[in-house]
Amino acid sequence: MAAEEPIISGMAGRYATALYELAHEAKSIDAVKGDLDRFSALLNGSTDLVRLVRSPVYTAEEQTKAIDAVLGKAKIGGLAGKFISTVSSNRRLFAIREMISGFNALVSKARGETRAEVTVAEKLDAKHLDTIKEAILASTKQKNVELDVKIDPAILGGLKVKIGSRMIDASLKTKLNSIRNAMKEIR
Numbered sequence: 001m002a003a004e005e006p007i008i009s010g011m012a013g014r015y016a017t018a019l020y021e022l023a024h025e026a027k028s029i030d031a032v033k034g035d036l037d038r039f040s041a042l043l044n045g046s047t048d049l050v051r052l053v054r055s056p057v058y059t060a061e062e063q064t065k066a067i068d069a070v071l072g073k074a075k076i077g078g079l080a081g082k083f084i085s086t087v088s089s090n091r092r093l094f095a096i097r098e099m100i101s102g103f104n105a106l107v108s109k110a111r112g113e114t115r116a117e118v119t120v121a122e123k124l125d126a127k128h129l130d131t132i133k134e135a136i137l138a139s140t141k142q143k144n145v146e147l148d149v150k151i152d153p154a155i156l157g158g159l160k161v162k163i164g165s166r167m168i169d170a171s172l173k174t175k176l177n178s179i180r181n182a183m184k185e186i187r
Contacts, residue, residue, distance in 0.1 A: 012095045016102030019083050024110075028079055033107055035080030036100045042074060043097065053093045064088040104148075114142040119150045119160040121172075136163065 023032040043049055052058060052066055067088045071081045087093055108115045116136050124132075129147060136145045140163065157172035 010098075011092065012098035013102050015083075015087065015092065015095070015099045016106060019079070019099070019103050020106040022083075023079055026079060029107060029110075031078060032080045032083075033104065035076045035078065036103060038074060039071075039076055039080070039084060040097070040100055042070065053096055056094075060089055060091050063091075063093055067093065101148075104146075108146055111144070112142075113144045113146050114140050114163060115146050115148060117148045117150065117160075117162040119152050119155060119162075119171075121151070121153050121155050121157050121159075123151060124149065132159070132161075136161065 019032065020029070023029045043053065049070065052063060058066070064085060068085055071077065071084060076084070084093075084096065087096055087099065092099075105115060114136070118132060129149065133145050133147060136147075155171035155173045156176070158170045158175070160171050161168045
């Protein structure tokens with residue numbers, strides 16, 4: 001009997017899998033996911049927090065003390081808070097985004113959901129997000145799709161959609177680059 005193909009691998013995958021198994025045993029997957037989503041939102045909204053997480057300049061003690069203060073302010077506790085604090089004290093905070101992403105992938109797989117990473121140039125309203133979700137549902141023939149929306153003004157317009165290893169790039173930047181390359185070939 002062949003083992004299931006892992007969704008995630010490497011150090012971040014091991015941490016994500018360990019957290020998922022602990023959350024599953026404690027029957028607190030939804031609570032952990034909610035706390036991790038809030039921490040992700042904090043990361044996305046603060047360049048100072050990203051600097052703290054990514055910089056090797058800070059010692060493990062400094063990072064852990066700062067992260068514990070952030071977790072306390074954000075009221076992120078329980079298993080997710082202990083996990084993030086442990087990751088910090090183990091000097092693995094630089095990979096926290098990949099760990100959270102891996103945890104979310106494991107949760108989605110257990111629920112039979114498909115995760116899609118959507119990159120857009122500016123924030124979309126609920127109507128546009130629903131339209132994107134419906135299109136992805138129709139193309140994947142899944143019961144449910146979870147969208148991870150990222151905003152990247154560098155794509156200028158349009159969108160990029162990544163589902164597993166498939167990538168659909170309908171960004172204005174890519175189209176303009178294609179036209180530029182075609183023009184260079186004509187000369």
